[in-house]
Amino acid sequence: MPKTLFEKVWDAHVVxxxxxxxxxxxxxxxxxxxxxxxxxxxxxLRERGLSVRRPGQTVATMDHSTPTTPRGADGIIPVTxxxxxxxxxxxxxxxxxxxxPVFELGTINQGIVHVIGPEQGFTQPGMTIVCGDSHTSTHGxxxxxxxxxxxxxxxxxxxxQCLLQQKPKTMEIRVEGTLAPGVTAKDIIxxxxxxxxxxxxxGYVLEYTGSAIRNLTMEERMTxxxxxxxxxxxxxxxxxxxxxxxxxxGRPHAPxxxxxxxxxxxxxxxxxxxxxxxxxxxxxxxxxxxxxxxYGTNPGMGMPITGVIPSPEQAEDESQRLxxxxxxxxxxxxxxxxxxxxxxxxxxxxxxxNSRITDLRAAARLIEGRQVASTVRMLVVPGSxxxxxxxxxxxxxxxxxxxxxEWREAGCSMCLGxxxxxxxxxxxxxxxxxxxxxxxxxxxxxxxxxxxxxxVASAVNGVVSDVREML
Amino acid sequence: MEPxxxxxxLAVALPIENIDTxxxxxxxxxxxxxxxxxxxxxxxxxxxxxxxxxxxxxxxxAGILVAGNNFGxxxxxxxxxxxxxGFGFRAVVSTYFADIFKxxxxxxxxxxxxxxxxxxxxxxxxxxxxxxxxxxxDLANQQLRLNDEAPVAFPIDAFSKHCLLxxxxxxxxxxxxxxxxxxxxxxxxxxxxSLA
Numbered sequence: 001m002p003k004t005l006f007e008k009v010w011d012a013h014v015v016x017x018x019x020x021x022x023x024x025x026x027x028x029x030x031x032x033x034x035x036x037x038x039x040x041x042x043x044x045l046r047e048r049g050l051s052v053r054r055p056g057q058t059v060a061t062m063d064h065s066t067p068t069t070p071r072g073a074d075g076i077i078p079v080t081x082x083x084x085x086x087x088x089x090x091x092x093x094x095x096x097x098x099x100x101p102v103f104e105l106g107t108i109n110q111g112i113v114h115v116i117g118p119e120q121g122f123t124q125p126g127m128t129i130v131c132g133d134s135h136t137s138t139h140g141x142x143x144x145x146x147x148x149x150x151x152x153x154x155x156x157x158x159x160x161q162c163l164l165q166q167k168p169k170t171m172e173i174r175v176e177g178t179l180a181p182g183v184t185a186k187d188i189i190x191x192x193x194x195x196x197x198x199x200x201x202x203g204y205v206l207e208y209t210g211s212a213i214r215n216l217t218m219e220e221r222m223t224x225x226x227x228x229x230x231x232x233x234x235x236x237x238x239x240x241x242x243x244x245x246x247x248x249x250g251r252p253h254a255p256x257x258x259x260x261x262x263x264x265x266x267x268x269x270x271x272x273x274x275x276x277x278x279x280x281x282x283x284x285x286x287x288x289x290x291x292x293x294x295y296g297t298n299p300g301m302g303m304p305i306t307g308v309i310p311s312p313e314q315a316e317d318e319s320q321r322l323x324x325x326x327x328x329x330x331x332x333x334x335x336x337x338x339x340x341x342x343x344x345x346x347x348x349x350x351x352x353x354n355s356r357i358t359d360l361r362a363a364a365r366l367i368e369g370r371q372v373a374s375t376v377r378m379l380v381v382p383g384s385x386x387x388x389x390x391x392x393x394x395x396x397x398x399x400x401x402x403x404x405x406e407w408r409e410a411g412c413s414m415c416l417g418x419x420x421x422x423x424x425x426x427x428x429x430x431x432x433x434x435x436x437x438x439x440x441x442x443x444x445x446x447x448x449x450x451x452x453x454x455x456v457a458s459a460v461n462g463v464v465s466d467v468r469e470m471l
Numbered sequence: 472m473e474p475x476x477x478x479x480x481l482a483v484a485l486p487i488e489n490i491d492t493x494x495x496x497x498x499x500x501x502x503x504x505x506x507x508x509x510x511x512x513x514x515x516x517x518x519x520x521x522x523x524x525x526x527x528x529x530x531x532x533a534g535i536l537v538a539g540n541n542f543g544x545x546x547x548x549x550x551x552x553x554x555x556x557g558f559g560f561r562a563v564v565s566t567y568f569a570d571i572f573k574x575x576x577x578x579x580x581x582x583x584x585x586x587x588x589x590x591x592x593x594x595x596x597x598x599x600x601x602x603x604x605x606x607x608x609d610l611a612n613q614q615l616r617l618n619d620e621a622p623v624a625f626p627i628d629a630f631s632k633h634c635l636l637x638x639x640x641x642x643x644x645x646x647x648x649x650x651x652x653x654x655x656x657x658x659x660x661x662x663x664x665s666l667a
Contacts, residue, residue, distance in 0.1 A: 015648065015651050015652055015655045016648055016651050020629065021629050021630060021633070022629075022630045022644075023628075023630055025645060025648055025651070025652075027652070027655050027656075027659070029661075029662045029663070030662075030663065036501050036502075036548075037501075037547065037548065037549070039503075039504035039505070040504070040505060040506055040549075043504075043505065044642075054661065055665075055666060056661060056663070056664040056665050056666040056667070057661055057662075057663065057664075057665065058665060059665045064498075064501070065501075065502055081502075083502040083503075084502055086502075086504065087502050087503075087504055090504050099666075100665075101665050101666055122663060122665065124662060124663070127662055132547060132549075133546075133547055134545065134546050134547040134571060148547035148571055149547060149571070149574075150547055150548075150549035150571060150574060150575035150578065151549040151575075152549060152575065152578040152579070152641075152642075153574070153578070155642060156641065156642050156645055159642060159645075159646070160642070160645045160646060160648075160652060161652065161656075162645050162648070162652055163645075164630075164641060164644070164645060166628065198489050198541060198544055199489070199540065199541035199544065199567055199569070202541070202567065202569060202570055203570065229545075230545075232541070232544060232569060232570070234570050234571065253663055253665065253667075298489050298491065298544070300489075319486060319487075319488055319539050319540065319592075320488060322486060322487065322488075322539075323487055323488040323489065323539065326487060416493075416498045416546075417497070417498050417499065418498035418499055418501055418502065435491075435493065435545060435546075437491045437493040437494065437545060438493070438494060438516060439493065439494075439497055439516045440493050440498075443497070443516055444516075
């Protein structure tokens, strides 16, 4: 019987099959950990006298609570928040005690967990990958089954390298056609979430297919899979192909020599078989897409950049009306008005969604020779120290700073408001990140999610802007 | 984990859809290295509003939260159920729960109870009108009862129900599969070595 990519990866990792009384036990190939969701799991290991079963299949980095402020004269990134410092020190202690490699703040391998995994070749097709972070779906861009877990499950994987899992359903999201200039992978995924809603993917693993997906770079595919969770799906998948193999070859932890040849031969068997059945199918026409932007307080509240904000009067029921009312009140926006031209205080280029070298190159090309509006603060935060070093080697940092933007150290930064990079209450931001929840970028802050190109266009004009007018 | 059987508690209603885990517990509370005291950060931003339902006197006694569709979406932070439990909640009732939140809740003895939209609307309306409303949860029989009304059935997977009813530790359950895990590892050499 023909199988989907998901079914092939799932079947290859079943340690004990599900039955009527219990879920399947799934083997995990790669466990990524960071400072925020792991401390209580290590405490549990100590309390029970357990060790980490496979330290060599575990990697730790620091990203969420780390500052992105420039280094001091000593070359050190200063951590001024004592509580964050304690959490970072705890991660180092935990990793040393349990024999796990840890990429400490400011060292060359450090960065956002979903940037460093692929970058160093830890992430490979056909793997199962977990992390105590919902954006673990990012790694699905390589044809790996990758999903976020809670801290209890982090403990389970540390101790046993296994997880109990109910088998999800599959949804094919077929995107055919060609993107117009100024329209990006970010716009594809924002359009998908606007179409199926923030709960539309719950219980499913999404597989993105179609010519528009095949034509994307690996970085663009990561942007798409990254936001699968924003539709409620724990995982998103894209079948590995020549683009995938070319991107991975030669990376530090990718297989080498004869092992590489064997691995690629194996990976070529992963794509969904012709005729494989999905539990649901959604179609999207890439030719029709415009740059997307969100107006509300969840990622499903998105629209084409030229659209008008919907009215609560048109809500399907009372609960939806209350929800949209509350969102627009928080955002300080009126229904039936456009967002184009709305003043912006801050723009943020960064996060596990859009902080890779290709994102920075595209943004730098657009901003070169232009200036960030005097009323706008622009933060550019590379996703990893390696991305930062590459960008500096190409002179991108100089382009950003010449335009008036801040060039920062690597980390999650203003995506989630748990480090020093935050919006002030009432401020509006156009952000290349993944969540526009109330207060996500700082208490009282208001977020418009968009692509890196829309971020740059809005930075230059000082208002929400359509990048197509700048091309 | 303490076994859950039957309990009765006051309820509070929060009729907002898609309540995300950033609202349940904002990121600035995630710098802790233990699970204690997170109840203070529960819905921290919304609690700045004196009118917010959790600031009302009856909320301190409440054990059940009745919330809009797709509760717990967003971040995987297990701090969300820890905060709800820390505040005193033992169950959340909604029409739908986000996957990771549901998994995290079940591992901590916070019961996510799914009901149909009509039942949810009725619960919200009744609880909002009468703050003295009580909800009884009977896990063994998978029933929820509002005051003296007829009980409503709710679904839960057999494994989670078993674990909650008997206080079974899921890690212990996986560890008991050691032979199967070792056999899997013998058949499948590790795909990478991060220590190399």
